[in-house]
Amino acid sequence: MKRILVVDDNHDILDALDLLLSLHDYQVVTASTVKDAVIAATNQQIDLIIQDMNFSQGTTSGAEGKSLFYQFKDITPDTPIIVITAWSQLETAIELVKSGAADYLPKPWNDTKLLQTISENVQQNTPAKSQKISSVTNQLIIESAPMKQLIAMAGKVAASDISVLITGANGSGKERIADYIHQNSPRSAQPFIKVNMGALASELMEAELFGAEKGAYTGATSMRLGRFEAADGGTLFLDEIGNLPLAGQMKLLRVLQTGQFERVGSSETISVDVRVISATNSDLLQAIKDNLFREDLYYRLNVVELNLPPLNQRQDDILPLTYHFIGDDYQLSEDVKQLLPKQPWHGNVRELENHCKRAVVLCSDNLLLSEHFMLANQAFTPIKIDDDKTLLKSVLDKHQWVIARAANELGMSRQALYRRIEKHQISQESDS
Template sequence: MKRILVVDDNPDILDALDLLLSLHNYQVITASTIKEALFAANNQRIDLIIQDMNFSQGTTSGEEGRCLFYQLQEIVPTTPIIIITAWGQLEIAVELVKAGAADYLPKPWNDIKLLDIIAENIIEPANNSNEKSAQKNNNTTENTSSNFIVESQPMKQLVAMANKVANSDISVLITGANGSGKERIADYIHQNSPRHTNPFTKVNMGALASELMEAELFGAEKGAYTGATAMRKGRFEAANGGTLFLDEIGNLSLAGQMKLLRVLQTGQFERVGSSETITVDVRVISATNSHLPQAIEDNTFREDLYYRLNVVELNLPPLAQRQDDIIPLARHFISGSHQLSEQAASLLKQQPWPGNVRELENHCQRAMVLCADEMLLPEHFMLGANSAKVDCSLSINKAESIALDASADKVNLQAVLDKHEWVIARAANELGLSRQALYRRIEKHQLSQTEEH
């Protein structure tokens, strides 16, 4: 299970992110101070970090977050760091992304966008080599194709068209509502194409600030801007020989559209700070939930770029129009020994699913957490009138937990910390201590995480 360190001085934000990430099978470690964050980074295996920018009451400059970021970079230089910032600190956030941060999100953040950024960076960080990306794609090709859940007639027709375009190099525009599975279709096309042994690289265009777009897509030379301490490859270069998926293309600025058009026309670009022209062989698949023809009329999207991207359009219908897919998808999302009851299946088929497949997956994850046994009932999905009927038997079985008081000795402290894989919040809860008190005892006894074998 991937481990995420969340650093924020607001306990409500820590709780909210802990719940969100736990529902999506991430192990969460929380820290409310800079000291706790540095301690966790020094003593535990961390796969990704989410950090706030201010940690002292009344502080709003973002300088504390800047200092923490650079300290974390020294301790765990290869661990992706996502910045969560207030609007007034966007300039610092942009600086940190240029210095190597995986991404940033303004407060209040969008849960779906945050999860997408985490998935992109925790599975295949941007600084992975092409060789690793190719190996990943080689290992997952068969599973990706065979596990595509398609039962409804509209989806069977769409997949048949996807198979037809997969063998060519033409640009494909995938349209459809948020959460309907556009990225999944793009991945399917790549995995069934002659390029499947080469990288499938994803870029969320809607999340790119205009100041970062050029460096993110085309790379930058060392010293090209403040914080550029090493040469950075862009996404086009990383995708060479493979497929580049440009999600939320409708949100790209006009300036960004002009730069993108050139590389699509010529296959050539220069890194920021360099005069050397680089040529790449990349297939582009893009996606949007926007109505681009209307955007063209409104002069917010270039018509020439639209026709360059839209050689073939695949329109992905919303989940409500593909009812035959709902139950097979739900059963796919339900893992382990859990089973879907007939009553729950009937309830799922009656829902409008405005969030589409992503919303269905979230409800399935939540249902498994709320279910005390193996049978998932309507109340576990918290839908409509059933949302108030929560199974409260989820709480930890106290007979199986280790009852320790605040004066627990070194051996017991080590045992509980190792049991919870050093997730401080969970260990502190079992010990009946606050996180701060547990940190003090760890320092007192000079405890460290047991090596994993």
């Protein structure tokens, strides 16, 4: 069992991370002071560290976190460190990434993203393990011919600095391909910064990408470092690029052409060296016809296009991915092995992962059956409202209504779980 040291002066955060990580089979060591953190790192075998940036009441500069980071590097130089930070310490967090931090995540963090980052860095920090029936390349599980061809092309473009556009349906794994390109590029030791354009309010996109000066817009109480500056020397991954407004597209085109931009509210020109990888599930050529996307930007982004096929077109990947998602503690029945590749998988890899999580929740032993996956002979049996409500209630009760824990078991966000609870009018006292 891997041991993770979590350092934060907020005991609620320590409790939340302790619960989340324990549920995913990590041994958790917590420290609320710099002294306790240093003692833990010195006297215990730690596989990964998660640290906050401030540990004294009223401090916001991030100086304490910076100092602790370098102490950790002296004590245990090979241990991956993930920095959790507020926007006010983002510039310091970027400095730490350039100094060897594995990654930084903003507060409040996304549970799924945090677990993924931990998994990637813990596995990178340990000897490689053989997989059941799959080939794993930088955490890419590939057995199908289309994916092997795509990865071969990705490996070729990784060595250059050209812009890459990754296309494919939602949930098909575009971010994984972008990460693979970065990790196999000459920039692999530099930051890999990800931005989901679809998750940002349109009025904040320019500030997110290019930064903003204090007072540049309502709520800008301090200078905001943009993602281009954060990615200087490394790679910037722009997911759902089709959502970028036209004004932002013009500024992005300029950066791609010159490597220069200005923060929102500033006339000072900043120069960066950043490779851009973008991704979309939309038809950008149609968006160009509709005057929603700049044609010149499209051809700047699309020097090479990697089209990621949907999961139902790479059936040889389905069972390897399933084994990866269920882990070594569970087995598949023979009928499940036959049925899984026959499903339509409209939600692609993400849908498969969610069904695996549900199957594990519903299974009472270690053998996963078709009913645990809600499989029929040719397609998924539609989930009836009563069945959905029963499943949600049973998982919530199992975890004493700790929403973060239940949401992770069900493979959905906390917000999505809250919406389901409201939709089905579920309460702790209600009958399933």
